Amino acid sequence: MxxxxxxxxxxxxxxxxxxxxxxxxxxxxxxxxxxxxxxxxxxxxxxxxxxxxxxxxxxxxxxxxxxxxxxxxxxxxxxxxxxxxxxxxxxxxxxxxxxxPDLREGFGFTALRWAAGLGHARIAELLLARGADPGLPGPEGEPPLVVAARRGSAGTVRALLRYGAPGLDGALEEAHRMLAVDVVAELRRALEALHGPGHPSVVRRTPVPGGVLVTVELLRDGRPFAGQDRETGHAAVATLLEEALGLVTPSEHLAVRALRGRDPGRDAWRESVRVLRLRGDEETFRAAAAWTASGDTLRRALGADVLARLGFRDGVRPFRVRTLPLLRELAGDAAHPVAAEAAVRALREHEAPASPS
Known part of the structure; x- marks a missing residue:
């Protein structure tokens, strides 16, 4: 044989x-x-x-x-x-x-268009580094940035912005739209437009880096036969795009976005904190200080996270004197352990030796 x-x-x-x-x-x-x-x-x-x-x-x-x-x-x-x-x-x-990377296959898709639509941030970065055009539209005529914003992939949006992707206004409009819709309902509508109404469906939510992947599948005889998914990073995407456009989002809007997923590990939280820290102004200090006294444990933690490095630049810590008493009080608050832990981390930032950032 x-x-x-x-x-x-x-x-x-x-x-x-x-x-x-x-x-x-x-x-x-x-x-x-x-x-x-x-x-x-x-x-x-x-x-x-x-x-x-x-x-x-x-x-x-x-x-x-x-x-x-x-x-x-x-x-x-x-x-x-x-x-x-x-x-x-x-x-x-x-x-x-x-x-x-810019070759088109059937129906006009490019590799970057696929990466943007599927939220493959690392792959998008690879393609862009090898010369993919960040503005080359896909078959619908939309630039990749708009597609990535609709997907809700903050990582892909970051990669595209680093390479100067156009379409910021349209992408921000799409991110704002998605913040106002029910993602599950939107996915189900899209599936029914392709396969007709009346099918039972299941919804799965899977943790992914920085957020959650929501998947809706239609069932036939109890088995999935069609599905679509989308990430839930639209709040972070909106914050990234507003920053790129030079727009100043009100502090309370950023707080609402950060708290939307009730999870400090999500991109929405991290991007809101990062943008607020960079502002380093009196208005942001007062907002963050007020949050540390909130009845909401996570809002208290958000305030501590912002105050941890608010305005830190070139070794200067402009709000340190007023921040330390707030953080010390919060760190000893046994009734709000999540906020207390955030305050302890923030105190470490303020008490560490100053160095140019």
């Missing part, structure tokens, strides 16, 4: 699922590196969507074209397939082999 992979395209496709050694043997047996499966899918595309970075590198080293279209209509690109799956290592391999 011969267990060696066949030296043809079919043999190479089969070898993909047997490991890198099998791929090497198939290539040595003469299998074409640009071989295709029966439906026209290239071997490289299959390896990319299956998240096989080692195999992708082997194929690229053997001469596979990282930009060769795949599929029955030659509408799919390996880079876009890897981006859709969130396969960061495969994306890195394809880009290193010369894949062009």
């Amino acid at each position: 011969n267990n060696e992979p066949a030296g043809d395209a079919a043999g190479l496709v089969e070898a993909l699922y047997e490991g890198e050694s099998a791929v090497v043997r198939a290539l040595r047996a003469g299998a074409p590196v640009e071989g295709r499966a029966g439906d026209g899918t290239t071997v490289l595309y299959l390896a990319a969507v299956e998240d096989l970075p080692g195999t992708v590198r082997l194929l690229l080293a053997a001469g596979a074209d990282p930009d060769r279209p795949s599929g029955p209509d030659a509408a799919d690109l390996p880079l876009c397939g890897a981006v859709c799956g969130g396969h960061t290592e495969v994306v890195e391999a394809l880009l290193s082999a010369g894949a062009r």
Whole structure:
């Protein structure tokens, strides 16, 4: 019995699922590196969507074209397939082999458009670093920044802003719109527009870095058959975009955003705190000081987080004298342990040796 992979395209496709050694043997047996499966899918595309970075590198080293279209209509690109799956290592391999990030596949999608729409922030950063156009619109004519704002991915928005992405006004409008809607209802409406009304559905909420991923799935015979998801980082996205546009958001608005998710670990909290600290003015001090006396434990903690480094710049701590008594009182408040812990952390910031920031 011969267990060696066949030296043809079919043999190479089969070898993909047997490991890198099998791929090497198939290539040595003469299998074409640009071989295709029966439906026209290239071997490289299959390896990319299956998240096989080692195999992708082997194929690229053997001469596979990282930009060769795949599929029955030659509408799919390996880079876009890897981006859709969130396969960061495969994306890195394809880009290193010369894949062009701005190529469009079927229906006009680019790799960056996929990354923005799916919230793959690390991949968006990779694409931008390799020259992807941050303003190249997708099939709907929207720039990636607007798509990322709708997605609610603060990490992707940060990456796009770092590379000068256009479309700030439209993106901010979209972030504000999303702050006012029910994400679950919005996703369900979108699914029903595609698949018709009347289907039962399930909702899943999954923690992701900085927020929550909300997924709505339609059921048929008790099984999911269609779904859409969206992140809940729209408050942080709005804050980032307002800052980029030079808009001064009222302190109370930022507090409401921070408290929206009731979780200091979320992007909305961190971005509100960061922006407020940078202001370093009397108005922000008074707002934060008032929050430390609130009946809401988390609002007290927010005040402490802001006061921790309010106005710190070049070794100067302008509100230290007035801040320390507030923080010391809050740190001893056993009735609000979360706020007390935040106050203790803030005291460490003020009591540490001053150094240029």
